[in-house]
């Protein structure tokens with residue numbers, strides 16, 4: 001249905017905003033473009049309806065080179081929901097939706113029926129909203145009108161640039177459902193831009209994860225989740241999803257990574273010094289103090305050291321070698337259980353080779369909770 | 382005659398004053414009308430075409446900065462005296478605010494709105510007539526209003542080159558040292574300016590699309 005072949009785009013003739021991008025979109029599928037701000041999602045979308053022209057490469061729509069038909073004709077075949085909504089402030093909601101039908105010469109009754117139908121679809125009672133002006137609507141309501149407007153002449157292909165970003169979660173979910181229904185019933189082909197991985201996973205048949213003008217992975221949601229093509233995709237998928245499901249958080253995510261350890265040859269006085277400096281009650285002992293991960297030998301507490309009378313004794317001789325640790329992939333629920341059951345406040349985290357790579361403490365858990373709350377708060381804004 | 386008070390003087394000369402006022406309105410009206418006919422399209426042009434923008438604004442600015450008295454004087458060798466050169470000079474004065482406001486009005490239409498229009502498949506012409514001009518209208522009207530008000534004042538000077546209008550009464554009064562006569566020209570000019578301003582202001586409000594409320598005070 002839509003085919004982008006070797007597309008490169010530069011606005012200034014120097015830097016490529018899109019580089020050698022290939023994307024094949026089948027009829028009736030919802031393809032989600034996702035990536036960080038500035039990665040080129042909008043640019044890619046706008047090349048599909050020729051609001052931007054690619055610097056090089058070809059685009060085929062419905063099997064034809066799209067430069068063969070007029071831009072106007074092309075755009076009327078593609079619904080477009082722009083990121084900034086862009087409703088005409090001097091026109092009522094009804095007239096906004098009816099703009100293209102009117103230009104296409106539909107008669108008044110047909111236009112109005114269509115506008116009513118679409119207002120129902122986006123859940124704004126037509127009797128109340130048809131005659132309102134855009135400035136009398138909330139941001140989310142305006143976005144919904146933007147969606148309704150894009151559907152007005154019933155295009156086969158709809159391009160949507162973060163259409164639900166200003167909506168509350170409930171309305172958003174509702175519109176996501178509507179979108180899926182729409183596509184199900186009418187077989188629309190939808191290209192959907194979002195920042196939100198949850199949204200992408202929910203509505204996408206395929207997801208294109210973008211970074212710096214390139215597609216890193218173009219796959220089904222399952223594949224993206226289970227087999228991320230590289231670290232960025234993994235990070236991008238994980239970062240957002242993590243906070244929403246604690247069972248997805250593992251020891252690796254919640255541990256302190258800047259680890260303080262002491263070598264086994266240190267004297268009690270030196271270790272006390274380190275503890276004081278770092279404000280710690282407990283330290284893990286390793287063979288040598290290098291930055292390379294190594295297996296923990298044991299731990300020592302401040303209390304242990306204070307009770308120690310022999311000032312020449314080495315850590316390897318006096319440390320507690322009996323300790324509990326977790327593997328880095330242990331999930332947060334298990335980690336909490338272990339800490340609670342054993343009444344410990346320090347839990348060393350080991351990698352596959354049993355090297356010490358981090359430490360979970362009550363403080364690091366508190367940190368995670370704080371971050372999760374912050375993410376939630378940001379979302380709520 | 383100097384014994385009459387101002388009101389008696391005006392009453393005694395009412396026919397003449399009405400005639401001069403009509404003449405005054407005609408000169409300024411025609412000058413502004415011509416300025417609209419040229420200025421609005423030019424304003425639209427320079428909002429679309431960056432290359433011609435600064436030369437055109439530059440030229441229009443020059444006319445604005447030449448003192449009106451000098452411009453009326455300069456026009457005599459070219460067009461002589463009377464009605465036509467007067468209207469021409471006034472037209473030049475009216476041009477800048479209209480061009481400038483049209484340009485600003487069109488240029489300040491939110492890019493996102495135009496983008497949405499283009500993205501939906503509106504042609505450039507449709508965007509101009511259905512989006513940009515309606516949204517710029519209050520600002521354009523503001524320019525027309527300023528031009529008109531300035532022109533009503535400036536038109537009194539046109540009497541010097543034989544255009545008639547209320548300026549004739551003022552200059553006659555000056556040469557005859559008659560305060561009443563000067564006032565009889567000046568007061569109606571001021572009243573005319575004020576009432577035309579009000580009238581155009583009402584018109585402007587009426588032209589402002591219902592959906593926009595904030596653009597009304599954008600005149601420059």
Ligand SMILES: Nc1ncnc2c1ncn2[C@@H]1O[C@H](COP(=O)(O)OP(=O)(O)OP(=O)(O)O)[C@@H](O)[C@H]1O
Nearest residue numbers: 011012017035036037038039040041042043044083
């Ligand atoms: N009209 C333009 N002129 C010059 N540079 C542009 C233009 N539009 C976008 N860019 C640049 O191109 C890059 C990609 O922008 P684009 O809008 O496609 O990003 P995006 O992925 O949609 O970001 P966001 O999520 O913030 O909307 C950015 O670096 C941006 O600064």
Ligand SMILES: [Mg+2]
Nearest residue numbers: 041042043083
């Ligand atoms: Mg964008």
